[in-house]
Amino acid sequence: MPVTVECVPNFSEGRRKEVVDKIVYSIRSVPGIKVLDVEMDPDHNRSVVTFTGNKETVQEGAFRGARAARELIDLNKHKGQHPRMGALDVLPFVPMSGVTLQDCVEIAERVGARIAKELKIPVYLYEAAAKKPERKNLENVRRGEFEGLREAILMDESRFPDYGPRVLHPTAGATAVGARMPLIAFNVNLRTKDLGVAKQIAKKIRASSGGLPCVKALGFMLEKRGMVQVSMNLTDYTVTPISRAYEAIKMETDAAGVEIAEGEIIGLIPLDAVCDVASRFLKISNFTSNQVLERRIWG
Amino acid sequence: MPVTVECVPNFSEGRRKEVVDKIVYSIRSVPGIKVLDVEMDPDHNRSVVTFTGNKETVQEGAFRGARAARELIDLNKHKGQHPRMGALDVLPFVPMSGVTLQDCVEIAERVGARIAKELKIPVYLYEAAAKKPERKNLENVRRGEFEGLREAILMDESRFPDYGPRVLHPTAGATAVGARMPLIAFNVNLRTKDLGVAKQIAKKIRASSGGLPCVKALGFMLEKRGMVQVSMNLTDYTVTPISRAYEAIKMETDAAGVEIAEGEIIGLIPLDAVCDVASRFLKISNFTSNQVLERRIWG
Numbered sequence: 001m002p003v004t005v006e007c008v009p010n011f012s013e014g015r016r017k018e019v020v021d022k023i024v025y026s027i028r029s030v031p032g033i034k035v036l037d038v039e040m041d042p043d044h045n046r047s048v049v050t051f052t053g054n055k056e057t058v059q060e061g062a063f064r065g066a067r068a069a070r071e072l073i074d075l076n077k078h079k080g081q082h083p084r085m086g087a088l089d090v091l092p093f094v095p096m097s098g099v100t101l102q103d104c105v106e107i108a109e110r111v112g113a114r115i116a117k118e119l120k121i122p123v124y125l126y127e128a129a130a131k132k133p134e135r136k137n138l139e140n141v142r143r144g145e146f147e148g149l150r151e152a153i154l155m156d157e158s159r160f161p162d163y164g165p166r167v168l169h170p171t172a173g174a175t176a177v178g179a180r181m182p183l184i185a186f187n188v189n190l191r192t193k194d195l196g197v198a199k200q201i202a203k204k205i206r207a208s209s210g211g212l213p214c215v216k217a218l219g220f221m222l223e224k225r226g227m228v229q230v231s232m233n234l235t236d237y238t239v240t241p242i243s244r245a246y247e248a249i250k251m252e253t254d255a256a257g258v259e260i261a262e263g264e265i266i267g268l269i270p271l272d273a274v275c276d277v278a279s280r281f282l283k284i285s286n287f288t289s290n291q292v293l294e295r296r297i298w299g
Numbered sequence: 300m301p302v303t304v305e306c307v308p309n310f311s312e313g314r315r316k317e318v319v320d321k322i323v324y325s326i327r328s329v330p331g332i333k334v335l336d337v338e339m340d341p342d343h344n345r346s347v348v349t350f351t352g353n354k355e356t357v358q359e360g361a362f363r364g365a366r367a368a369r370e371l372i373d374l375n376k377h378k379g380q381h382p383r384m385g386a387l388d389v390l391p392f393v394p395m396s397g398v399t400l401q402d403c404v405e406i407a408e409r410v411g412a413r414i415a416k417e418l419k420i421p422v423y424l425y426e427a428a429a430k431k432p433e434r435k436n437l438e439n440v441r442r443g444e445f446e447g448l449r450e451a452i453l454m455d456e457s458r459f460p461d462y463g464p465r466v467l468h469p470t471a472g473a474t475a476v477g478a479r480m481p482l483i484a485f486n487v488n489l490r491t492k493d494l495g496v497a498k499q500i501a502k503k504i505r506a507s508s509g510g511l512p513c514v515k516a517l518g519f520m521l522e523k524r525g526m527v528q529v530s531m532n533l534t535d536y537t538v539t540p541i542s543r544a545y546e547a548i549k550m551e552t553d554a555a556g557v558e559i560a561e562g563e564i565i566g567l568i569p570l571d572a573v574c575d576v577a578s579r580f581l582k583i584s585n586f587t588s589n590q591v592l593e594r595r596i597w598g
Contacts, residue, residue, distance in 0.1 A: 243580070269591060269592060271591050271593040284563060291567055293569050294395070294570040298594075
C-alpha cells in the first residue's frame with residue numbers, strides 16, 4: 001500500500017505569478033512529490049498549493065517551499081484581505097493513505113523544528129499538532145497578524161513560539177505548522193424555500209451547539225434553485241462519517257416534513273471516506289479501500 | 300484520466316509453474332502492462348491471470364500470452380476438472396476506467412482476429428462481443444470441449460468460428476475472446492437459520508426468474524455463523540447497482556420479518572461501483588470517481 005501524505009501550504013503571494021512559480025518549482029524539485037493543485041488568489045494575495053509525497057519526501061518538499069518563500073516574499077510589502085503572519089503562512093499535513101494523523105503530527109514537529117532552526121523563522125504548532133490547547137485554533141495563533149505579532153512575540157509569554165527565535169523574521173514573519181484530517185465539504189439541499197428549516201437543522205447538528213462532533217454547519221438559501229441548503233464541513237470523517245451526518249439531517253427533515261432534494265460533495269474526497277459511506281449503508285463491516293481495484297493498479 | 304482495460308485470460312495449465320511463469324513473463328514484457336494477480340489451480344489444471352493496460356498495450360499483452368500458450372501447452376495431454384477447448388481457453392476484456400464496454404468489444408474483435416490470423420487458432424467471440432446471440436453464453440461456445448469440438452467445427456455450421464480456420468489448432472485448440480463488465484460478488488447475510496427465506500429472496504431478485512436484470516443469486520446456509528446468505532453476482536453494476544440489489548433484499552427481509560445482519564463484498568470492486576453506492580445513498584446525482592483524491596495522485 002502506498003503511503004501518501006498531503007501537504008497544503010498557504011503562501012502570502014497571490015499576484016506575482018513568477019514568484020509562485022518559483023516556490024512551486026522548489027517543491028516539485030523533490031523526486032516523488034506530486035503537485036496536484038496551485039490556486040492563486042489576487043484579492044487575498046495568497047496562494048494555496050496542494051502536493052503529496054511519502055513521509056520523507058513531503059517533509060523535504062515543505063521545507064524547500066518554506067525556504068523559497070523566505071527568499072522571495074517580503075511581508076512588509078504584502079497587502080491582501082486574508083489574515084496572515086508569514087511568507088509561508090500555514091503549513092498543514094494531512095493523512096491520506098497508509099498514514100495516521102499522529103504520523104502527520106510528528107511530521108509537522110520535524111518540519112517545524114527544521115524551519116525554525118535553519119531558516120530562523122519562529123514556528124507555532126496548530127490544530128492536531130498544537131502543544132497548547134488554545135493553539136488548536138489557527139485564529140488564536142495568527143491574532144494581530146504580522147504587524148501585531150511583531151511586538152507580542154517579544155513580550156507576551158502566551159505568544160512565544162513553539163520552535164525558533166522569540167522574534168519575527170524581518171521579512172518572512174512566522175509560520176504555523178500543523179496536522180489535520182482531510183476536510184470534506186458536504187451539503188444537503190432541502191426541497192423547501194424556508195431558510196429557517198435549514199438554519200435550525202444546521203444548528204441542531206453542528207458541534208459548536210452540541211450536535212455531532214467534527215461537524216461545522218450553516219443554513220443557506222439557494223435562490224436560483226428555490227431550495228435551502230445545510231452546508232457542512234466534516235473535519236474528521238472517522239469521528240463523524242458522511243453517512244451519519246446525512247442520517248442526522250434525514251431524521252430532522254422527516255420530523256419537519258421536508259424532503260431531501262439532493263446531496264453534494266464539493267471538491268475532492270479521500271477514497272477511504274467514499275468506502276466508508278458504501279460500507280455503512282451496505283452494512284459491510286470489513287470493507288476497505290484495499291478492495292478497490294484501481295488501488296491495486298495505481299497504488 | 301488514465302484509460303485502464305482489464306484482461307483476465309484463462310490458460311489450460313495449472314500444475315507446471317515454469318509454464319505459467321513463462322506465459323506471465325511474455326505478457327509482462329509489454330511496457331505499461333501491470334500483472335495484478337496469477338492464480339494457479341492444480342485441480343482444474345487451469346490458471347487465471349489478471350492484468351491491466353491501456354487500449355493498445357492490453358491487446359499486445361493478450362496476444363503475447365496467446366502466442367506463449369500455443370507454444371507451451373498441448374491440449375492433447377491436458378486433464379483437469381474444468382471444461383476447456385484451448386491452450387488459451389478464454390480471453391475476456393473488461394472496462395475499468397475511461398473506457399466503455401463497447402471499446403472492449405472492439406478490442407476483443409481486433410485481438411481475436413490477430414490470434415486467428417497469426418497463430419492459426421479458430422476464435423469464437425462471446426458475451427458482449429458475441430456476433431451470434433447463442434454465443435453470448437460461454438457454455439454454448441465451449442460445448443463438447445477440445446475433444447468434441449474437433450469434429451463439430453469441421454461439419455456443424457453453428458460451430459464455425461468467427462475468425463480463423465474451420466479446424467482446431469492441433470495442440471492449442473480454439474479460443475473464446477470476449478468483453479464483459481466487471482463482476483461484483485456481493486452477499487447479504489440474514490439473521491435467521493431458515494434457509495428457505497434466503498432461497499426465496501434469491502429467486503425473487505435474480506434475473507433468471509424475472510427479478511433484477513444482471514443479477515445472479517442463490518441462497519446458502521452459513522452453518523458456523525448460524526445465518527443464511529443471499530449470494531449474488533452482479534454482472535453489470537451500471538444496469539443493476541449494488542444499492543438497488545441491497546434495497547430489493549431489504550424490502551423482502553422487511554416483509555419476511557427478518558433482519559439483515561451484514562453485507563459482504565468478495566474480492567475486488569471497481570472504484571466507479573463504490574462511488575455509485577455513495578452517490579445513490581447520499582442522493583448526489585453528479586458525484587463521480589474524478590472527485591476521489593487518490594485518483595488525482597495515482598491516476
